[in-house]
Amino acid sequence: MFKHAQLESVKAWLGDPAHGALPLHARVQRALRQLILEGALGGGQPLPASRALARSLGVSRDTVEAAYGQLHAEGFIERRVGSGSFVSPRAQRLGAQARRPAAPAGAPRLSQRGEALYRGGGVRDFLVPRPFAPGVPDTRAFPLATWERLQRQVLKEHGARALLHSPPQGMEPLRRAIADYVNLERGARATPERVLVLTSSQQALALCATVLLDAGERICVEDPLYQGARRAFEAAGLACVPVPVDGGGMQVQHLDGAASPARAVYLTPSHQYPTGATLALERRLAVVDWAQRHQAWIIEDDYDSEFHYAGKPTACVQGLDAHERTLYIGTFSKSLFPGLRIGYLVLPPQLVAPMAVARTLLDGHSAPIAQLTLARFIEGGHFGAHVRAMRGLYAARRDVLARLVREHLAAWVQPRVPAGGMQMPCVFTCDLPERAAVDAARRAGIDLQGLSALYAAEPAEAGFLMGFAAYAPQEMETAVKALAGVLRRL
Template sequence: MPASRALAKSLGVSRDTIESSYAQLHAEGFIDRRVGSGSFVAEISEFLPRYQRAKRDVRHANRAPSLSKRGAAMFQSGGVCELLTPRPFAPGVPDTRSFPLSLWERTQRQVLKEVGTQALLHGSPQGAEPLRQAIADYVNLERGARASADRVLVLTSSQQAMMLCASMLLDPGERIFIEDPAYYGARNAFDAAGLECIPVSVDRQGVMVEPILSDPRRAKAIYLTPSHQFPTGATLSLDRRLALIDWAARNQAWIIEDDYDSEFHYAGKPTACVQGLDHRDRTIYIGTFTKSLFPGLRIGYAVLPQELVKPITIARTLLDGHTASVAQLTLARFVEGGHFGAHVRTMRGIYAQRLDVLTKLVVKHLGEFVTPQVPIGGLQMSCEFICDISERSVIDAARRVGIELLGLSALHADRKGKAGFLMGFAAYTPEELEVAVKKLATTLQREKRK
């Protein structure tokens, strides 16, 4: 190696810099330093042939990763990918532009002033007690639940809740009933856990209970979206709710109730949640603030039967420990102060108006292609094709012009359901909806001519 003085001069740097670099190379075994002789590249001939051979092997080897069966299932599912910048008509996206950000900032400052550096420490894996109490009070009042703070587990999302339920309540190969069509995130979570998903058809009254009650093979759980079924928007009737509660009790099975978007109900009052009707305590109630407030909050929750609180809380510590304390305490104060309820009421009116606008636009501009299935709640509307056109080609063509659609047929277990797409409307103004619908109409005309 060049002498340190000569190298420093040629590079125009301090000799101390060269000496420091040589010392680091020597410490890491790349060079040998011999007093009176200088610095030399270290001899590693003993390992070099094996190292070179390994490099060649890696270059020519199959690059497919070696995953476990569960890992491969998770990878093949495609996950649940959310758009960083939502495009019309991405489903499930709330309007963040109308969120009272200054009020949230003021609330957070109040929390930090009162709690101080305590908010910077690790929080309880079960969630901050003030937030758990606020959640319990809210779901009891608004959803007719039977919750208490000690039964609430604060999580990062409803998706995390479903993954925990799949892992903690069922073993690979065991059966779970799931709505058909169903929310793709839930199906992916259960598939990744190695469960056998048994699809059950949905009609205008929600999931059909007869196939469940008459199935001779035992299932350990059922996954439901009873408030308004995803993606059809159907509400599960009371007699079916009671039948499923009785089925779960008799079979020692679990009901996983995903009460997504329950805050946004546009026709009359929403039906009480299944968990509130279940006096046998076989229902796990899942909710999230991602849709009702803003996606970046990353706070969801589960109301658990008492005997599941400790095991599932311990299981969540293996995934991510706990959610952020500052966000939890701010949200708790936001809910306690009545700001959450006020925001939901405001947005419910805005979303109802946007749903009405979208419905009229679809009838006017897309009427020759689809029939809108107007929901009574939620942040998206499904549209079914009434002409012979490829669902896949329409979705791909729409994406090329900046429009995001979710195909309906892919939400069915056999991928052969009625063709169409979901249109999210909540995050877009009436003017933006009109521009996007007209652009989609042009795209559909082009695809139909093909």
């Protein structure tokens, strides 16, 4: 029978607020199981009769019977007709194994790909954005009421069908809306059949890396480069060949300088990340010609082209490519909100089927309700209206940040005011340790991204990126003044 200490242990388990969400019979069952695993109840030891234990615990007999039944089903106790319930000897052995001191855990043996993924460090998302996290949109200005109304319409029209799987390529209304949008606004050559709906641009990069190239093959990349792209390519075993960037974007004349041509090139032509440069038209045409001559692929990442602040944006590379060698990546995480988790690829026709099949091995599909709601949001003109409003808001915030940097940080950095995008590069004008500055700012509640870590080749410019899209002028002023104090103390 139970000792007093064992009974009190069960009562304490039942009364613990941390277990309050469990049904009463489950609490009794888990308390008894814990005693068995700890060795407090040994193998072959009889348990109290259900009526007696119920009386001692102040619960119903049915509650104890349900707990005993579950323990029996899991193999922790044996029930013998006419004799009662007993701790299973097998459960005793399991408890002894659980109590045995674990051997010191060494480093796990990972695959080469797993090691590459782990060493790369992944991609850091700013879950709770603080000034000046780059690439974060202002979600406070998003028209939630409109989105909610459109989502109700989707559920009313589609009912339970909206709860099923989406086709791997994406819902047709959204693919049609995306094709119409990129054709009109970006000068693309898209049809709904060529659009693949994904969860993010990062997923698109991983697909491109694994479907288009084999491990060991070369891909030309901008230098400096968005870290998420570099890590996706390196995790796939690709050799990244850095190509320098100047005020006109990637210096594409270097693509022909390699002894063996690369199999692909990765570009952010609208707003080069992180410099903000726009790829000149003659260079866009040159990279299209290079891809055709070498039968290589162009991976065009158009991550925030909606936000340009001077004139019309240059036509996307995909729209200039008559040879069907360009894969165009877009995302709604920057233009709408990160939690939407919808990005897309516009593909050459011959790549649609391979990419859609490969996508089924990653996550299968994107959520239908969000896709159908977004389709209505675009078709109803709400997306265009929101982008126009944010374009004006972000342009004003860019100008505010440039002024604040010049007023309060001129002793340390020089801002390079971008013609578009959501972040501003600031280059050190003095001998300041970049890593120390970024770390000290983080401890002060300010998120910056160091510039030099984005370079593969020397010389690398030191400084940091400052995002401005998500932060009101007063928030930026407070943070810039705090950052000045941080830099002053270094």
